Amino acid sequence: MTVKRFNLLKKTVFFAAAMAFSWGSMAPVSADTIRLAYRSKGCEMDLVRKALDAWMKKHNGEHTVDVIILPHSSSECYALYKQWFGAGSFDIDVLQADIAWLNSFSDYWQPLDEYCQDIDQSDYFDVIRENMLDNDGRIIALPMYADCGVMYYRRDLLEKYNKKVPETLEELYETALYIQNEERKDEAKKNRFYGLVYQAKAFEILTCNFAELLDAFGGTIVKAGKAEVNSPQGIRAIEFLVKCIRNIMSSSVLNYSEEDARGMFQSGNAVFMRNWPYAYALMNDPSTAVSGKIGVMVIPPSANGGKESGCLGGWFVAVSKYSKHKELAADLARFISSKEQQKIRVNFAYLPTFKSLYSDCDIERTNPFVVSMKNMLLNAVSRPSKYFHTNYQKASSEIYNVVNIMLMDSLEDRNAEYDPGRSLKRLNEKLNSLLSQPARVPSKQNAPEASEKENSAGQDGFFKSILKGAFAFPQKG
């Protein structure tokens, strides 16, 4: 079938569908309704709704905000954004974005410098500021909260066995093994008590965990544009994980993500847990078995070189280039990422992105936990997303796949296949080939032209833009 005939078909079908759905674009969208795409993970949605109420009040109710709820999983949000932006024009003004892929959409974010001239950029953590600016140094997003991998431990158990908080990974291993063996003498805990609980499901979380572990061993994933996982540090990091999974971790961590790990730790079945700060507030709920018995520390360094670590995470808000109300959208983005709003979120263990908030006396009094996180954020390590740009998802998936399979092989009687040196070498080659591949940047003729698109954005409703995506066809050339 020729392209021409397809086009004809496309036109007919699109026309019919557009007729059927035209109510989508005819729905009353007043000039001052801002559409915000936001995730509903944990208590985030309640918090942001309160913030939105405050924002509407600030504007005397002149403007309203529509919230579009995003999927929980960060990678699903990523795919959704790809589709939305690919459709060319849609009327969502403000979007939440993960630090891991914020930069791969940099062509689609509206630079916010003109709306943010009075923001003191030096008050942001350096690692955060690096990510909120594009390659030309323009502000493309405003950080709402930061995240950082931490190690939780059971204070009561360390005290019970007279152990001190470990300062190195090796010490952590010994302590965990000792307490695990002691606790297992109790028949009820025999087969369900573990030294450490981790997340090793083949998902983004494992890339985070590997990045920070590598950092704690003094290695890095990408250095000066070249992949460096196949290093002595890389092998030591993997060997450490293997030692853990053979002795102090349940092998089911291979299928664990954050919430599974929290479930296990929260029911009192582990001494240590690697997780994000969000778990702190939830685990200290009086209904849990570990409430009031938890301590938090940085991911400790290895004894033979390395540094304290923790993988950097965090969510930003950005304004779409296709927005019809850029100024208002920027105002909303600024409002929900402002110091005042971040101070409210502190109570739910969302880490502020402003350094000055960590010396705020209210926060010091009510949330000493959050204040103690400042050092960890200063030590945090970023995932290598900026090196891979639009290829980051592929790179990340190579990493988590290889690490997950190595751990799996180390377990079974398939030990013959377990060879960290070979696996890491292969991973290194794959990462290097992704690094040398030119990232798929939009060709000029398809690049979003703000002025031209703005007009079409004015006419296209939400449904219509989705339909456009559904019927888009490549042109020859």
Add this chain to the structure above:
Amino acid sequence: MEFCDLQKIKKRQNVDFSNWLFLAPCLSVLALCAGWPLLRTVFFSFTNATLDHLSGASFIGVDNFLSLARDRDWWKAVRNTFLIAGISVPLETIFGMMVALILHQNFRGRGWMRAIVLVPWTIPTIVSSRIWAWMLNDVYGIINELLMRVSIIDAPIPWIASTSLSITSMIVVEVWKTTPYMALLLLAGLQAMPQDCFEAAAVDGVPFRKIFKSIILPIMKPTIIVSVIFRALDAIRIFDLVYILSSGNNANATMSVYARRHLVDYADVGFGSAAATALLFFIAFLCVLYVSFNQRKLQDLE
């Protein structure tokens, strides 16, 4: 005579036309909801489209299929898919037959029983897979707990953590889930069977094993073949169960999980469509092979 024939033909033409008229709404919905996406997927598999640049893509011929054929992970996914389908479908058929034979008997509460048996199949797969994932958890899963209580095992088994075990677990859950479906199809076949053969056999005092081998199996053969085809095609595109029960790595992905990963996670619509198209070809090929293989036998039976 001639006049009569002409009228008959005219009449038939009218019927033909109204046939199509009645079919039109259904066909147009099918074309829009199934035909169009299918065509588009095949079309995209020859392009380098990405999720955000569907219209900016260009044709690259069969490059996607070539790199698909070279990808070891793809062949691993093909192997996993056929492993799961190849083991679970025969098991489902055998268990389904057993359940159908039991439900075919006359006993009190048979109607209720038939409804209850269907429960595993009616729960949305995503929900039942989640439930199974919790039950199979090695730390707080009920299955390990039970096995340890009755001293079958000493230490918990990581059912869904290691590659070979997780595929076994997937097969078990798949069999649990779709046996009722098989049973339902086979039961319908059993009930359509002429009862006089059974009565004659009963009068002659033929043992059940012989009745099963010489009466039930031959008469049921077309039903069994059709059910197996249905299930096999269904099993080849298995997705949600694998998505939940596996730890997400390439070692135990199936074809549809592989296609989704490239289409959605990597936003690589061209390559992902090629994988989806290859899956379609597998299904179509098997369909044709199986039907043509059985055509003769089916005709013989009729």
